[in-house]
Amino acid sequence: MKLVNIKKYLCGLLFLGVLSYFAGSFTFASSIPALGFSVHKLESGVEGHTLLIIGGIQGDEPGGFNAASLIVTHYDILSGNVWIVPNLNFLSIIKRSRGVYGDLNRKFDKLHPNDPEYQTINRIKKLIIDPKVDLVLNLHDGSGFYRDTYDDRLHNQNRWGQCIIIDQASIDAKNFSNISTIAKTAVAHVNKHLLKEKELFHVNNTQTIKGNEEMAKTLTYFAIKNNKSAFGVEASKSFLTPKRAYYHLLAMESFFNQTGIRFKRNFQLSEYYIKKAIDDDIHVALNNRKILLKIENVRKKLSYIPLKKNSKIEFQVNNPLMTIVTSGDAYNVFHGNRWLTHLAPQYFHYDFSLDAIHMIVDGSRKKIPFGNIVSVKNSFMVESLKDHRVNIIGFTKQACPNESGIVIRKNNILKKYSIDKKGMIFRVEVYKSQKFSGMVLVDFGGDGLSDFNVASQKKKLDHSKNLF
Numbered sequence: 001m002k003l004v005n006i007k008k009y010l011c012g013l014l015f016l017g018v019l020s021y022f023a024g025s026f027t028f029a030s031s032i033p034a035l036g037f038s039v040h041k042l043e044s045g046v047e048g049h050t051l052l053i054i055g056g057i058q059g060d061e062p063g064g065f066n067a068a069s070l071i072v073t074h075y076d077i078l079s080g081n082v083w084i085v086p087n088l089n090f091l092s093i094i095k096r097s098r099g100v101y102g103d104l105n106r107k108f109d110k111l112h113p114n115d116p117e118y119q120t121i122n123r124i125k126k127l128i129i130d131p132k133v134d135l136v137l138n139l140h141d142g143s144g145f146y147r148d149t150y151d152d153r154l155h156n157q158n159r160w161g162q163c164i165i166i167d168q169a170s171i172d173a174k175n176f177s178n179i180s181t182i183a184k185t186a187v188a189h190v191n192k193h194l195l196k197e198k199e200l201f202h203v204n205n206t207q208t209i210k211g212n213e214e215m216a217k218t219l220t221y222f223a224i225k226n227n228k229s230a231f232g233v234e235a236s237k238s239f240l241t242p243k244r245a246y247y248h249l250l251a252m253e254s255f256f257n258q259t260g261i262r263f264k265r266n267f268q269l270s271e272y273y274i275k276k277a278i279d280d281d282i283h284v285a286l287n288n289r290k291i292l293l294k295i296e297n298v299r300k301k302l303s304y305i306p307l308k309k310n311s312k313i314e315f316q317v318n319n320p321l322m323t324i325v326t327s328g329d330a331y332n333v334f335h336g337n338r339w340l341t342h343l344a345p346q347y348f349h350y351d352f353s354l355d356a357i358h359m360i361v362d363g364s365r366k367k368i369p370f371g372n373i374v375s376v377k378n379s380f381m382v383e384s385l386k387d388h389r390v391n392i393i394g395f396t397k398q399a400c401p402n403e404s405g406i407v408i409r410k411n412n413i414l415k416k417y418s419i420d421k422k423g424m425i426f427r428v429e430v431y432k433s434q435k436f437s438g439m440v441l442v443d444f445g446g447d448g449l450s451d452f453n454v455a456s457q458k459k460k461l462d463h464s465k466n467l468f
């Protein structure tokens with residue numbers, strides 16, 4: 001998308017009120033300001049160390065925050081614990097800015113209580129010094145390639161990409177005090193899996209205690225001062241996001257190994273599969289899941305979304321980098337740095353007398369709760385309801401007021417009404433008189449996936465918010 005569009009869609013952002021944030025099983029259960037960061041505690045239940053991973057301290061470093069988010073969505077932790085903050089500077093992430101209120105990674109030493117990020121800094125400091133946390137990783141994307149000698153303009157001591165940053169060689173801590181050795185081991189692990197030889201990782205010791213004033217203001221040095229083992233991980237900004245995330249994930253996996261945290265990754269570690277994993281399976285559920293929208297490959301604008309009259313929109317996302325922000329009378333959906341779609345509402349009173357419909361899908365009868373996606377190969381039909389009417393958005397046949405009881409194929413629906421760019425996913429909406437009852441999506445994508453599974457998704461839809 002063009003930058004112009006982003007600016008346009010971000011106009012409404014600053015006028016956001018307070019956004020209350022209801023946490024799920026592994027996040028804070030407290031109310032925090034708009035676009036506050038989320039904490040995802042992946043706890044295995046098997047005794048072990050606790051690693052804290054922080055992504056998105058600067059909003060324009062998508063390699064780090066996408067990699068952190070992938071740990072939440074695509075990894076299982078089998079022993080020990082991994083706590084992840086994938087979106088520390090969420091407002092700056094959405095605005096594609098290093099820091100809307102200045103550099104957040106220079107606010108860990110002294111900070112005026114009037115600073116707009118004062119609360120953010122206090123929250124994250126509390127997490128860092130939590131007695132359970134053994135080791136802290138702060139993920140960045142840095143320019144060029146760090147080298148301890150001057151090779152050329154892009155490869156020298158003043159560059160930050162492709163290195164593990166440490167403030168000093170060791171600390172006085174019970175666990176993981178030998179920072180230098182741990183960093184060297186991580187670097188060796190990454191260098192074993194380089195995609196190209198010249199992408200070599202190094203250890204960069206900033207020797208902060210010897211008077212490095214800039215580094216003394218950073219998150220990792222705050223951790224060091226509190227006797228926590230801490231590391232910065234920097235992938236190179238010379239790469240596209242999936243490649244940056246590749247190196248971040250490699251480094252993180254070495255830290256898992258070194259802290260005895262066993263894990264399972266649900267995709268193959270390659271640029272191709274990382275790109276897929278970042279984009280796959282992203283959904284937004286609206287208003288207590290009366291509506292579920294599949295956001296992968298979504299059109300730039302979805303019109304006439306039936307929202308609730310005289311109510312605030314309530315939404316849940318299944319990915320920590322996703323959020324919805326108001327824009328005038330409409331809403332914008334974001335994933336990390338990317339603006340994905342614009343939701344233009346139409347307001348209705350809601351009907352709560354029905355929570356599912358029956359459909360004949362490719363010959364078999366199914367009960368589909370609202371807020372679900374049904375895979376259709378050839379045809380579907382919504383069974384007639386006594387008190388409700390069905391509206392299939394884009395259905396072309398005669399202008400009938402109720403589209404239940406009609407066998408429908410893909411070519412009966414106008415492609416431009418799909419919610420996805422490929423023209424495969426369509427809206428089936430149910431109304432009772434003038435009230436909206438709920439929506440189901442039919443997906444002609446034919447990817448062989450089973451129907452959207454309520455149970456398995458429940459775990460992930462933990463990131464719910466209310467917009468005021």
Ligand SMILES: [Zn+2]
Nearest residue numbers: 058061140141
């Ligand atoms: Zn950075």
